[in-house]
Amino acid sequence: MNLEKVIFGFFIVLAATLNFGFFIGDIGRPELHNGYELFAAIVVNLIATALKFGDRTQIGAVHLATSLVADLQLIAAAVTWAVAVHVTGDGMTPHVTSSVVSLSGGALFANVVSVVILIAETVMLRR
Numbered sequence: 001m002n003l004e005k006v007i008f009g010f011f012i013v014l015a016a017t018l019n020f021g022f023f024i025g026d027i028g029r030p031e032l033h034n035g036y037e038l039f040a041a042i043v044v045n046l047i048a049t050a051l052k053f054g055d056r057t058q059i060g061a062v063h064l065a066t067s068l069v070a071d072l073q074l075i076a077a078a079v080t081w082a083v084a085v086h087v088t089g090d091g092m093t094p095h096v097t098s099s100v101v102s103l104s105g106g107a108l109f110a111n112v113v114s115v116v117i118l119i120a121e122t123v124m125l126r127r
């Protein structure tokens with residue numbers, strides 16, 4: 001077993017599952033979407049992105065692209081949350097919550113694409 005590939009796969013799958021955990025729940029109810037879970041999803045996605053920089057293959061480029069998309073979406077969700085709570089003072093209204101959750105949904109889709117690519121790449125490997 002290649003430890004590097006295990007760590008790579010671990011962070012890709014963990015990024016997707018953390019994002020899914022934040023995303024799941026009624027889109028307009030802020031109490032169902034934990035800010036710490038969003039923060040954890042961002043951190044793990046950034047780690048997964050850093051791990052993807054070394055691969056110079058076409059599949060590696062697509063892996064990196066999906067990770068960058070997920071990072072961008074999750075950071076936009078966190079900024080939207082922070083602006084609503086700390087700048088405008090409106091707090092997490094159903095409208096803001098739906099925007100944050102929708103952005104994390106876009107990141108979730110990018111994470112799913114990354115997991116599918118990882119599985120396809122694993123299936124294509126020959127011993």
